Amino acid sequence: MTASPEPMKERIPGLCFGVAAAALLATAKADLLYHMEQFSLFLPKREFLASFMEQPGGLLELVGAFLTQFCHYPVIGAILIALCLWLLSAMVQKACNLKDGAALLALIPAVFMLLFIMRMDYAVYTMRSYGMLFSQILGLTAAVSLAAAYRNCCMSSKAGSCMIPIISIIGFPLIGIYAFIACLLMIITDDRHRIVNIVSFAAFTVTIPLICAHFPGIYDRINPKYVFLSGMPFLDFPEGLFEALYPILLGVVSIIVLLFAGKASWKLSASIAAASLAVMLALTNWDADFRTVLGMERAAADENWDEVISLAKHSKKQTRAQVLYRNVALFEKGRLTEEMFAYPYERQQMSTSIDIAFICAAPVLHYCGMVNSCDRLSMEASASFTKNIFYFKLMARDALARGERELAEKYIDIVSCNIFEGKWVRRHRAFLEDTESMRKDKCFENILALMRQQSTEFDVVEPVELMLRRNFSNPEYVNEQVYEWQMATMLSWKDTQTPIYCMFNRQDMFPDAHITKGIAEAMALFVSMNGDRNLMVNLVDAMQSQKSILKKFSSFSNDINRTDDFQSDKAEQYFSKQYGRSYWLYYYFIDENEL
Amino acid sequence: MMRRLTLFLLLVSIAVSCTRGYQNAVPTHQSLSIYPDYAGTVVPANIAPLNFDIQNDADACVAVFTGKGISFSVKGPHIRIPEKKWKNLLADSHGHPITVDVYAKQDGRWDRFESIHIDVADEEIDPYITYRLIEPGYSNYGFLCLRQRDLTSFEENDLYNNEMVRERVNQQCINCHSFQDYNPDIFQLHARQTDGGTVIVRGKDGQKMDLKAGDLISAAVYPSWHPQENLIAYSVNATSQIFHTRGNQKTEVFDGKSDLILYDADKAEVSYIVNDSLSMETFPYWSHDGRTLYYASAYLPNFGADSSTDMSNLTGRIRYDIWSIPFDPATRSFGQPSIVFDASSDSLSAVTPRPSPDGRYLLSGVADYGSFHIWHESGDIYITDLETGETHPLDEINSTRAESFKCWSSNSRWIAFTSRREDGAYTKLYFAYFDKDGHVHKPFLLPQKDPQLNHRICLSYNVPEFTKGKSSWTPKRIASIIQSDPDAARFVAR
Structure with missing residues (x-):
């Protein structure tokens, strides 16, 4: 034939x-x-x-x-x-x-x-x-x-x-x-x-x-x-x-x-x-959110935080996973409380019934220094679904951060069997050999600093945002990295009292410390709500270089008092146009339960 | 054809020349590093080949095994001992040491490391051991299986696994296998969630039982099958879990309440053994003569609690002691409990008592607090001499990391136990010789065909239980019982 x-x-x-x-x-x-x-x-x-x-x-x-x-x-x-x-x-x-x-x-x-x-x-x-x-x-x-x-x-x-x-x-x-x-x-x-x-x-x-x-x-x-x-x-x-x-x-x-x-x-x-x-x-x-989350996950894996932020900027409707990844990226770039309220507020539900714990919680908790919680979720996912490089890498990094050398080595050895993971393996083997180099690594430096804040001794099974909230609920000043996450979580959850203590506590220790835009806006609002004149005087003192924010808040406050139904769409459009994306808009127009 | 033959001969000569000349090696002061570390151990005469890997840098390696009258060499660095040669060597070395000489070639020179000695005990080990393989997870689980391992070879097979009922969402947990007097065909195991129930296998018959009867706080949990009677002692536990956010300990598993019950397999009846509202009793285990039941008990007022206390706030303070209660098999009645090991007085918590079949000793798992010592780095194994009442830690087999499950061989000469000593997360299975004088010897890791499997495996070995043979039950047969409707046990008051 x-x-x-x-x-x-x-x-x-x-x-x-x-x-x-x-x-x-x-x-x-x-x-x-x-x-x-x-x-x-x-x-x-x-x-x-x-x-x-x-x-x-x-x-x-x-x-x-x-x-x-x-x-x-x-x-x-x-x-x-x-x-x-x-x-x-x-x-x-x-x-x-x-x-x-x-x-x-x-x-x-x-x-x-x-x-x-x-x-x-x-x-x-x-x-x-x-x-x-x-x-x-x-x-x-x-x-x-x-x-x-x-x-x-x-x-x-x-x-x-x-x-x-x-x-x-x-x-x-x-x-x-x-x-x-x-x-x-x-x-x-x-x-x-x-x-x-x-x-x-x-x-x-x-x-x-x-x-x-x-x-x-x-x-x-x-x-x-x-x-x-x-x-x-x-x-x-x-x-x-x-x-x-x-x-x-x-x-x-x-x-x-x-x-x-x-x-x-x-x-x-x-x-x-x-x-x-x-x-x-x-x-x-063609789900844009799915695509964005995958993009953020990939960029985060490469520690390409600019790319994560760029994806967040281009996403008009943000989901929980996007917000979490974005906040991690802003933190890694040192701009968390400076910019986290300057992103699109509009939220959407993720188009899935799959628990967010399996989507982005483990890497987010890792970069927030909650390595035990990350390890738990990684292990849960590894046990429930296919074992994979993604979770082995996270668990190796968790083990490195905790100083569990043999365990880290075990996971790194497994990852090294995959042909294109050479760069990651070399980098992390180097951390294994020389822990000092790990401490100097920008990302690990943050993780190790954040590990010093553990306000709760135990986790329970709960949404990742609540885990973050519980972990960073202790207002005591530990270091700058912890302070950023403390304030970010407290402001996100609209806690109007503790952040005041937290900020003034830091100002007492470091009088010249910079107050970021998000925190400054929140303080203006919270202190005004508190009504304590001495507190207001102290705030004005602390915010000498941000008088424009106080001035703008004064105008915002007047407008809010004049508005009958500030939860209406019309009011939101007006305030959005007048005051841009600020913590005040977040506070009044975003339901934190959507997070 | 000639070219191929030449090439073949060349390869053979290269292979031969790589190991030739080690006989003229000079002693080296470098220390030998092998994995697993079998140096100085005592092994049973029926154990599978102790394959190991030489970890020292070398261009070529050879290990020479010498017994009383037999000697052979194996090329390294991956020492894979031919099974037949190994069996002959063990048979030749009963009660004598095997000497292992390791030679390494570097820069053209052969070095000889200090000899390793492995003693071969007179007493054999039970040929099979059954364990559960599980990810060291928290509340989720995926693949779980009960494996039977032939300790005289590398053969391993599933007794049961949960893949056979695997679904997209619903999962099945399997746990707590227990054999009657080392008999592989009389055993029980629990299935949880999907097709939940307790499988009771007696010879050729098996049935699924629902042991949550009467006002029991849970279905049956930790089992111990009476060595002679068709009776199983269980604990019933209201168990909770919380997760540590800091430190190297990851999770805390604790009971809010627990009692002891007796299940009569002939009558399908359950009844209380101990049901004290001021104590939490758990981990029952029969003595080999079936006349004493050992268990762990935590007296709530000792740590400021009562029956209504939320134990999640007290996890670090809950401490258990080891107790025993006499049992009369003829009347099936229990006597008055008495304390065996007052661990809480030393600010320790002792659980999982395991009496030796000869009735002389008792092993228990001891840690700073709590009952689930697999997650406690302070977890160690202690031994109580039941004649003198003295208790001490078994330092020869304990490590700085968690030791947890343990069991005795039927001749009381071998202890199998699990430990997280290698990496702190995955429990591995170890064996140690326990001689007639009550001394325990250096433990050795479960032999594997490829020893690196112990390093690579991402599963923990749980609940090792010796048996005298291989179970005739297959996973599919057990699955058919698990998938059947359970029979309900009847609660009777004593």
Whole structure:
């Protein structure tokens, strides 16, 4: 049998799609790809590799976990995904024998598999399987490749009738349900052995999973309930399995339909392919908050605080996760109480029911010096979901900050097994060798300084904002870093008494200390509410260099007194226009419960 | 063909030349560093090969093992001892030391480190040990499994794991396995949350029980199966947890209330053993003759509390003592309790009593306060001589970090215990020889085919329990019981 060379014309659409997919992923989903790499793990160790074989279809997860490492550089990750998609479309073309104009239709399953990635949402914080970016594309590609090989090599021979048992027995443990998809495609393709194939298919697709599920000694670590979904990420989507996996289903159905497609004109094929692309783009998750949070997470991982602040500035409606990351970044830049009230106030709910504890609480608590709390949440997430580099890195840093050398070394060793973490590993190994260099590191310097403030001895399970509030509720002056967070949390929660004590306490110790804009505005308001004339005199003394704020507050105060309903939208618009983004607006127009 | 043969011979000669010449090595004063540290330990004659890694820098390494009449060498730095050679060596060395000479080649010169000696005890260890593997998490958990390890080889298998009921949201905790008199086919374990209940396995039969009966404050918690009777002593505990925000101790697990109950597996009845509102009793454990029940008890007025006190404010002051209560198996009645180890008088808290099967000694877990010593850095193992009543810490096996779970082998000559000494977070499983004179020897880490697994593993070893063989029960069989509806136990007043 000689294979006829594929005309160039038939290859071009696939190549164009590959390039477009890579470009789309590398631009619109770069931070998602980076996140998937950080929330994954690949250890070239026997026990780690063997653990994938405990589930049918584990090979897909294993290969996926390996390839996910390359998403550390999202462009490389995007190219790899695009290559897999291109390979899928090429195999579909072969398996479905799509020629001339119909070759364009081979892109449709790849488009749906791309949609599977493009639709990913906050569920990526609570994954229970590895390598999802690649595993499903590779599973479908393997299924179609087997069908294509069958069509080209076995269909006309006697061997055709025994391929379904062979693929079921060997394929199911390796690629799970995709082995049966391959068998299904073979049945549709092959008229000659159809009866035999249908009987084998019915027998093997039922018995093999059932043997795996119920026979002692085989697959002792699977839930029999999900054995027919083996190879698919069936535990990863708390907000609906079908909603998450329907692109894969569409991909499979489209291949089945394409088996009957025969010939189609270029025009018709182009229209259908374009329509599928439009559907893909329409159904893509374009949630700006999700994108911003992922961007902030990536920038924070690089300690690129300017980038976090820049993302916060460009986000019109901020969510809890954004506010937390933004405040950490402002703190690291030494501008927390100076600027934290100068950002857009408008809030929105995060479009997920996943607990924020699994989204951003651990890194936020880490940078706030609450390393025990960070460690707890990291361990909880590691225990509940896939173990990953992200939490191992945080726990290594927590251990370093606490002086737990052996534990830090253990986690750093694990992170070092991943091929693109060399820079991080070198930096943190250096801290391990020379703790003085860690103390001089800007970020660790802050963490170590903040660890000196621990007003509460115990944590309970509560929202991260309340954990911060409890931790920084003690008004005693410890150091500048702690003071910033004390005031930031107290002002956020509109505590009108303690900040006064806290600020004057500091002014007594350091009379020339600078009072930041946020604190100055808050003090003007709180002291005015307090009504104590001596306190006002002291405040005026302390704020000699910020008389303009006092003057502006005087005008604000008069306006507030003249306003009947200052909680109305009209009042908010007026005050926003007159006084800009200030603590006063935050105090009067933002419900702290939204935080 | 000739080129390939030449290449093969070249590779073989390079491999041979790398280790040739160590016989002419000169002694070095450098100290040898191996992981795990098996130097000076006493091991059972049926233990799996003690593979180790040489951590000294060297171009080549060799370890030479010499017994009474057998000697063989293994190339390093990763010393992986062939099982057959190891078994022969142990058989040859009963009651004698094995000498391990380590040679290292550097800059073309072979050095010989000071010899390591490993004594082989006359007494064997029970061939199997069952433990739970769990992340040292707080309130969440993911993968949990009860593993059976053949201590005479590296074979390990699941007795049960919670993957078989794994769901997107609902999880299952499994805990507190307990065997009757080292019998691998008579045991119990608890499942919590998904398909919760207590699995009672007796030979070929198994059933799931709901032991929360009458006015018990909880379902059954810490178990101890009577060595001869179908009776299980349990504690029932109202347990809470809070998390430390500072320091190297991470969490505090404590009881607000606790009592002791007896479950009669033949009649499916539960009854109180001790139910004192002014004390918290927990961690029951039967003596091997089944005539005494040991347990830990905290007397609330000792730390200014009563039955209505919120214990979360007193966690650092709660201290337990070890008590015993006589039991008559014929009448199934208990006598008057008496104190065995008055730890609280020394500002210590003693829990988890474990009497030796020969009835002479009692191990207990001791820390500054509290009952959950796996999270207490001060956690140590103490021993009480039940003949003299003297108690002292087992300094030979304690470390500066938490020692927690422990158990005796059926011949009372081996102690298995868990410790966080390596990294402070993950408990590892250790064994120590306890000789006839009551001396404990240097402990050794659970042997692994690849010893680095002990370093890499991100799971803790919990509740080690020896058995005399491998359980015939499989995870799928236990799962079928766990997924069935539980039978309710009946509460009876005594």
